[in-house]
Amino acid sequence: MSCAPINAPLGPVPDPVVAADSSLQIIGFNTGAEAVFGCPAREVLGRDLVSLFPERFVSVLYDGLGELREEAPETGRVSRRLNLFGVRQDGEEVALDATLCMLQSGRAESSVVLVLRSHSMAAEQGPQPDQGKTDGLTALPNRILFPELVDQSLKRLEHHGRNAAVILIDLNRFRLINSSLGQAGGDRLLTQVGRRLQSHLRPGDTVGRQGGDQFAVFLNDLGEVEHIPPLVARLMDSFSDPFQVQGYELFVTASAGVSVFPDDGTTSEDLLQRADMARTRAEDTVQNNWAFFAPDLDTKAWERLELEARLSRALERQEFHLVYQPIVDLASHRMIGVEALLRWAHPELGPVSPGVFIPLLEETGMIVAVGQWVLQEACQQLRAWQDAGVGPLDLSINLSPRQFADRQLESILEGALRESGVGPGQIRLEITESLFLRDLPEASEILSRLNDRGFRLALDDFGTGFSALNYLRRLPFHSLKIDRSFLADIPRVVEDTALVRGIIHLADTLRIRTVAEGVERSEQAEFLRWLGCPEAQGFGFSPPVSAEDISRLAWQGGFLSLAPE
Template sequence: MAAAAALRHTYYWRAVLVSIVALAVLTLLGRLSWKLRRAQARVLEERLDHARRAEYLAFHDNLTGLPNRAYFSRLLTKGMQHARRYDKRLTLLFLDLDRFKAINDSLGHDAGDELLREVSRRLGRAVRESDTVARLGGDEFVILLPEITEPNQITQVADKILASVSTPFTLVGQEFRITVSIGIARYPADGEDEQTLMKHADVAMYHAKEEGKNNAQYYSEQLKTDSLERLALESSLRKALERQEFLLYYQSKLDMATGRVIGMEALLRWQHPELGLILPKQFIPLAEENGLIVPIGRWVIYTACRQNVAWQKAGFPALSMAVNLSARQFLDDGLLRDIKGALQASGMAPELLEVEITESMIMQDMPKAVRVLQELRDIGVRIAIDDFGTGYSSLSKLQAFPLDTIKIDGSFIHDLLDNAGDRSLTEAIIDLGKNLGLTVVAEGVESAAHVEYLRRHACDQIQGFYMHEPQPADEAVLSLAKWFDNESTI
């Protein structure tokens, strides 16, 4: 009995021990299973987050957070399908910032990125919540306006966008302005598929740029024809320099005090093999957009300097030679190197070269403009501000620039005798030039009456058809010979 009781006691405690161990093992296994489930859940959640992030990055612009080209393509296609099914209409706006590259180049890419982010925020505030703003890349944006098709409604939206973007920006502690050009295409009138509608909105946007930028233009079939002609012209333009199709015309500048020719201005022309002589206003904007203006401008400087020296070797007095700089050329980092190279290659004295810039060019980025102009002055080159009176510079700011010459725009001279406003402005510019110690040149002089009026008001120099029209070099040299041989006076 005692032995049996002892054995039962032993089995009892063994069972208890086994139960405790089993319970501990089960508890441990339960905890391990719970941790495993938690780990599995965490891994699953991380994978889901990664997938959601990857999907977001695949369809959104990482700089602005706006829908990207791929996502917008889906949204536009879906919107057009909905409009087609329910007989609705929609409008597409294609936007491109004006002169963004100049700001990006002068202030750096960080400032350019911040500008793009702020533009995206402004665009979002300028439209409805139901509208879609997307960034295609670079400085191109698109906006989808569902169920807005009436021209007055579209125009109101476009005007609101133009006003919003043109408000001054503050970048790197400085205030800047930038504008936007907008192309408008409507579904289904201007395209019944995504590719056609986008292309036509793009065509309209380029027309807005050609119309002076900072405006909105609607697509039309005529624009399509013009766009094809533009593409053909661009293709020819890319080959024009290597085919030596460019040439310079020259127009003299006369000194009012002596009546003698004291300088020439070099004016670019394009002798197209099929279209004939093309004036700058027809191809310079195109060359500005695609960057060809830089090598073309370099050719102009070298050619003008060589021609100046050739005339001196032919026995003519040392005349000043003026060349026009485009906006992109003025901001190009190689400008100073190109001018120094042209002077050295031709042997022309630096003080005989005068570069002409416009008000809008120097007001776009004042600090850089002052720096570039001072570098030009340091090597002896003279600086003229062209077409004065047509820009937006203030007279107080004009004093900040190292200038030598101020040129009165020919549009004021044309109606000088009949328009009191033009007379007042012309006289004010002459007085301004005198007070700042600048040489004042009147462009567009066409009659003896113009000459007499400008003489009475102490204008220093004149230029225009009254003397002669711009001429190629071989004809200009004959005009020079006539002036100097006859000791012509005005």
């Protein structure tokens, strides 16, 4: 865009407003717009509206207009918030908050009005954002620009003693959506999420994209802290309506954490960090949940870091050990196999719950090295049992998502077999459905190679994921483990009983063995046997025990009974 420079207007500058007719020819350009773009109105009137913006933002503008045309009633007005960059007279780009409005009256053709707000004007001539500070996909402020805008606002709020809030929002299971619909589908969803969040903000609030599926929202200039929950609830409620992506209706949930200025921090860095802590707490409860930051989260964060540091040295210091839970033949109640389970006994902390340290191993990536140790140790123990005349026993070993994705998995398995001298047919590799939901073709290829090598494959926690029935007939599983959550109330609860009956019948039809987990009562075991389930494990038969206890059970005949109720 080229036009003659103008002198800065005297007095307060109004919000920039640009109006265009139905063909997007500029028909209005006020003094605020002249100040932002550095052009007098006479040089702009009659030009195309898109000439005010860089080429990369033209599609953002057109998409916003298209959505407005679909939503606009025959008479009335609708609006859409956008984040754009404008091109000034000297070629410099300026970041703009834009409210795009469509006006209609009767049968008259619609006109378009853009009400703009320059970040530089809002920051009282602060540093001008550059192209590298805007997210290329959503055109929102990115993780560089968003904190700058927050810090600029916080300085003004601190001076006036006002409150504000930062919200971090993560989409739940976005990776699954991305792998199912491809990157283009995932990008389309992220773009729609950004626009929907914008549409639920007040004037002066800001939404940015932090990267991946994470968005950040700044609620500016709040009167009282009590005003925050309704505003956050409104943002979270925006996910209740489905998103339209590639012809599919996607119901998306999210988790959010909220930090409050100045109570939880006085800088964007502090507020973002503490909002993230609160988000983690919300994510651990239920989907589409949000939580405020609480001071005890700081303590928990340090405790987690300390635990992570201790965990990083646990393998080297030989603090891990294995226990083994018997797997029982339901017809004879004799032990036919064991599942190897990892335990950690810290010299100072004592035994640490697997529910605490195993997710941490997975998140940090340490699970790959520890998982290799588990494979080697369990295979060596299986060989020791064989040499002592214990068995024959099958050995079940869990593979975590990180292990399954590791390119060295097959060579690690081969090494464990070679060093121990046991055969692959005695090893049952247990995997969860989430392992192959991400990339089914690649997962299918890996499973096929493991199957061809002679390993037995088990689908763990069956029924707790998505579309498991579809994968059962497509992947080479030899057995599936019915999750304990379905077994707790059988045969007393009709719905659970019917579900378990259906799973066993389906597996039998596909010639896949079933293993019932979490069996604790004799009536459960008898009913499962009557339904045709051949194997079970659970505390009713035996808790996980040491290798020596497994040897003792085997020498005593391996018979395990359940006490009647």
